[in-house]
Amino acid sequence: MIAKQGLEGIVATTSSISSIIDDNLTYVGYNIDDLTENATFEEVIYLLWHLELPTKEQLQELKNQIADNMELPKEVIATLKSMPTDKIHPMAALRTAVSLLGLYDDEADVMEKEANYRKAIRLQAKMPTIVAAFSRIRKGLEPVAPRKDFDIAENFLYMLNGKEPEKIEVEAMNKALILHADHELNASTFTARVCVATLSDVYSGITSAIGALKGPLHGGANEQVMKMLTEIGSVDKAEQYVLDKLSKKEKIMGFGHRVYRSGDPRAKHLKEMSRKLTELTGEPEWYDISVKVHETFTSQKPLPPNVDFYSASVYHSLGIDHDLFTPIFAVSRVSGWLAHILEQYDNNRLIRPRAEYTGPSLRQYVPVDQR
Ligand SMILES: CC(=O)SCCNC(=O)CCNC(=O)[C@H](O)C(C)(C)COP(=O)(O)OP(=O)(O)OC[C@H]1O[C@@H](n2cnc3c(N)ncnc32)[C@H](O)[C@@H]1OP(=O)(O)O
Ligand SMILES: O=C([O-])CC(=O)C(=O)O
Numbered sequence: 416m417i418a419k420q421g422l423e424g425i426v427a428t429t430s431s432i433s434s435i436i437d438d439n440l441t442y443v444g445y446n447i448d449d450l451t452e453n454a455t456f457e458e459v460i461y462l463l464w465h466l467e468l469p470t471k472e473q474l475q476e477l478k479n480q481i482a483d484n485m486e487l488p489k490e491v492i493a494t495l496k497s498m499p500t501d502k503i504h505p506m507a508a509l510r511t512a513v514s515l516l517g518l519y520d521d522e523a524d525v526m527e528k529e530a531n532y533r534k535a536i537r538l539q540a541k542m543p544t545i546v547a548a549f550s551r552i553r554k555g556l557e558p559v560a561p562r563k564d565f566d567i568a569e570n571f572l573y574m575l576n577g578k579e580p581e582k583i584e585v586e587a588m589n590k591a592l593i594l595h596a597d598h599e600l601n602a603s604t605f606t607a608r609v610c611v612a613t614l615s616d617v618y619s620g621i622t623s624a625i626g627a628l629k630g631p632l633h634g635g636a637n638e639q640v641m642k643m644l645t646e647i648g649s650v651d652k653a654e655q656y657v658l659d660k661l662s663k664k665e666k667i668m669g670f671g672h673r674v675y676r677s678g679d680p681r682a683k684h685l686k687e688m689s690r691k692l693t694e695l696t697g698e699p700e701w702y703d704i705s706v707k708v709h710e711t712f713t714s715q716k717p718l719p720p721n722v723d724f725y726s727a728s729v730y731h732s733l734g735i736d737h738d739l740f741t742p743i744f745a746v747s748r749v750s751g752w753l754a755h756i757l758e759q760y761d762n763n764r765l766i767r768p769r770a771e772y773t774g775p776s777l778r779q780y781v782p783v784d785q786r
Contacts, residue, residue: 417771423673428608431466432754433597438677442597443467451684456567456592456747457481460539463597463754478566484540485561485570488519492548492558500553505546505742506629510622512545513538517618524616531760534617535753542749543567546742547574568592571746575735583695584733587688591729594681594722595744597751599674603627603634607752608759612766617756624752625745631668634748637740639668640727644704653707658715667712669724678719685725692732701728
């Protein structure tokens, strides 16, 4: 039997990390609403990697390990500086920098469980530093060194802007990081699992996953949402804009999902954050335009917004450049990719499905000068 196009509905692995059942998302049994309201991103990382929430001591140990590993090798900074920063997408820079990190990790090809865990910590710690450093370098600024007393959310905003962020900004970033951390067998996570199931290394797995997340049908959608909101420009233009796009059979980014039917449970948190933050920054129009697009789109198609829709106006309100939205998704999702990579190694078998051949039937080779 051939699978539906895009492997729709196919259960391709077992996993204990996250589940989507009846449109409810849980990380290792904890509802995403509960975690978003109460946890820190570091607690969620620990949960995804150890399948239990940490004790105070375990959490402190993880935070220390991350803080000790945030600095980038000088060679990676030098390469970021040598990139054609005005021409490339930050996701391409991130993909290259993560691959490069592997060259400066003596344990890159050591396949023992403990070594893979150490690499997970290094990658989780260094990805925010890469994104922030790239952003500064392309503005002609020096990268800002991470602070050991800051958690990931706070450090990321600090390294990006070179000043201590406000409490509300840190809270919003922490929630956003939790909401994007893992999502069952989405395309980038599947990519990471396929890669490491060949017994390739962790850096290869994460580099491949970044490539998959970059596409606009997946993580790249959040940047496209902001592009659309900017193009619309004011609430009174939103309805016509959506109707025009739909009449041309074009997709509206940030809507629809392969798995969710009644709605993506992450969207309501981002919607509320968007409302609060846009009000605080004195730019409520970004929220108002988003709501109008939401209302118009769902009056035409029964496809609710996904995680990428309201995250766009949230990140915009945090003053983040629009092409950094997808790299921020990667800074969060690397926690889930790493959890899945570690799980894959623990019970590995090569992932190699079949294809039904639909090309020409057997034919004879004709030499080039006779064709
Ligand atoms: C973090 C994440 O990855 S969340 C997803 C982020 N991606 C986006 O927001 C991009 C926009 N959304 C989409 O492209 C899709 O909804 C996907 C890729 C997320 C899921 O797609 P699938 O389940 O494969 O649905 P598919 O793309 O086949 O669409 C099915 C039908 O719904 C329509 N549709 C789906 N999403 C949208 C959309 N956002 N806007 C307009 N129409 C849509 C398609 O045009 C198609 O219509 P048709 O049957 O008349 O041709
Ligand atoms: O699960 C998916 O297909 C896409 C998604 O929402 C995610 O990766 O967060």
